[in-house]
Amino acid sequence: VNNPYLEKQLAGEKSQLGFLSGQSTALMRLEQVYNEQQVDGLNSSIGKFFNSFRELSTNPESMPKRIAVKESADLLTRDFNRVGEQLADIRKEANGQAQIQVNEINSVTQEIASLNMQVQKVEIGGGFANDERDRRDALLKNLGELIDIKWAEGKDSTVTISTADDAILVVGNEARKLEAVSTPGRENKAEGDFDIMYYHNEYAAPMVLTDRIRGGKLGGLLSVRDGDVAEFERKIDMLSFEIANRVNDLHRQGHNSYNQRGEDFFAHVGSQDGAAGTIKINPTILGDVGRIVAGADPNSPGDNRIANMIGDVQHSKSLLDGATSIDEYYNGMVAELGIRTQNINGMVETQEGVVRQLENLRESYSGVNIDEEVANMIEWQKQFDASARIIRTADEMLDTVINIRRY
């Protein structure tokens, strides 16, 4: 026995749960990149970098202090690179996951299509394909957890499944495949990331479904990849870009220990895109710390004005049109990520509760209870006993009748 209305509701909620838990997994990975509660991360290396210039300002003539500046800058760039790489890794991982899920979806739809045929075969002859139907229901639920689907059963006993508004996945005994394809970048999707492609038929041009998948694990994964990961990549890029430019602008204004006009401190960063992954110290400065600029004027080894000004960059409200400082911006980023992860985790928990409740309802309706079964069994056994007794009585009666003449 089952309740079709309940089954459909459960499938919908499971799809939502898949969506949320897909997001939660990806967000928790993202959060880990910015987690510096136990270890030192970007927040600390940004502080160290600017402090090294403050230290230099107390003794701009000193070689060891210049080396310290170089080392802290090296630490900072490597930390930015690390974050950039880890974000790229998350992206890569999301793509790999998407590929796996697309394959899974394809094999499930294939199986549903063949079950469609079997159900039809059995039921066209007036029978009822219980086993096949049960298996098909289970697969539908699995599919719903992977991707948001709509389905309906036709008069011919087959189910038709569609996803992303109107892309038909299964009709009759035919399953249409999805494909994960690496495509050029656009708006929120990075270069090389997978798009989910759909083909109406062998000859039709592929249709991009990526932004229209809004449920299931795949939807959750894609929404984090093109939403949160993309957003935080942009933010960290912009932060590293701004730090590099602000420090470079000041650095170029002064003079180094050879009385030459200052050059860029960080190697020139052309565009904001991917800046965090590529930021590095200008190689000539890396090779010769005498080229680090502390003072404004030439022939003034004790001049520390530029070093002071670079130190001030840390706290000056220079980002987002003067709304926030470097520190505040980074901390705001961590807070935002934390809040989002917290929210999603809360939603996953709630959704798990909803699904559990529905599952209980379904079990209550369709599930097996041993007490009940045993009771039923005993009931049937008793009936059997009673029937047997009737037969025996009838037998005895017949016996009596047959033997009646002897007396």
Place this chain on the structure above:
Amino acid sequence: MRVADKMNYNQSLNAINKNRSEMMTYQHQAATQKRINKPSDDPLGAVRVLEKKTEMQGFEQYKRNILSAKEFIEYSEQSLSQASEMLIRAKELAIDQADDAANGAESRSIVAAEIKQIYEQMVNIGNRKFGDRFLFGGYKSMTTPFDMTGTYFGDDAEMDVQIEKDAYITMNIPGSVVFMGKKLHQPLPPKETLQDDKTQVEVRGPSSTDPLSPTSQTIANSAEGHWGMVSTNVFEVLRDLEVGLRANDKYVVQNSLDYLDNAISQINMARGELGSRVTSLNSGLETLQKLNVDAKVVQSEIEDVDMYDLVNNLSKTQTQLEASLATSGKMMKTTLLDFLR
């Protein structure tokens, strides 16, 4: 409500899972002694912790800045106090030689030699080094500031060092100010305006007139030094005194008494300023230490775990877990079958 067996199993499993994951969270907190182990544990708290960490990093740096500025300033002050002592000695000698009683050309030329020595020592003090940099050369800290003629090769720059988030303190006093009486604006203006100021510097030359004559008076009041007093070139004062002594000119010697007074008070004003900088650095240091402790307390309050709370929670969860396990065991075991014998 009809209860299927699977509902029982599910419920038991859920309860046990929930208890176990709670246990794990608490155990992690106990192991790290931290309530916040990742930003999502308490996003706003986590960010406050980051802010405090940055603050404390800054405090540590400002402390180092204060200490190195203090060292530099104290060394400058010490050097100037020697300079001041020497000028007082020069003044004593000059007073002795200011009248004609018992002073002839011979004794004056002996004293002149001593004054020459004081002059040389004064130049040495002007060239005093702290580590490998000159104390009194302004930004030209690697160039010897004074040659033996008392010509200044440094600049008028003041080195500012950050000692608080929005506060700087000047570390040095340029030799042009303390030894040559140049007046600087406070705080240091940009380079361009400094060029215009050069005209303000007026250095007094020797005068052989009677100190009471009106011309001498006007000269004495004409130029104003850095601390709003008469601008004096210490080297010239000493050199003029030496010249006067050698020339056996008592008026010059008498004149230089005033000048020496000015020179002494100019050096002492510089010492006073350095001393007050040290005082403010000391109080800055105390403030920093206090702020640092405050920040640590706040950080700990936000992120550290409350042990009583934690142990309490742990034992509560433990009890729950045991209860779940015990009831599950009993519930799953019993069916109608057990009673059909």
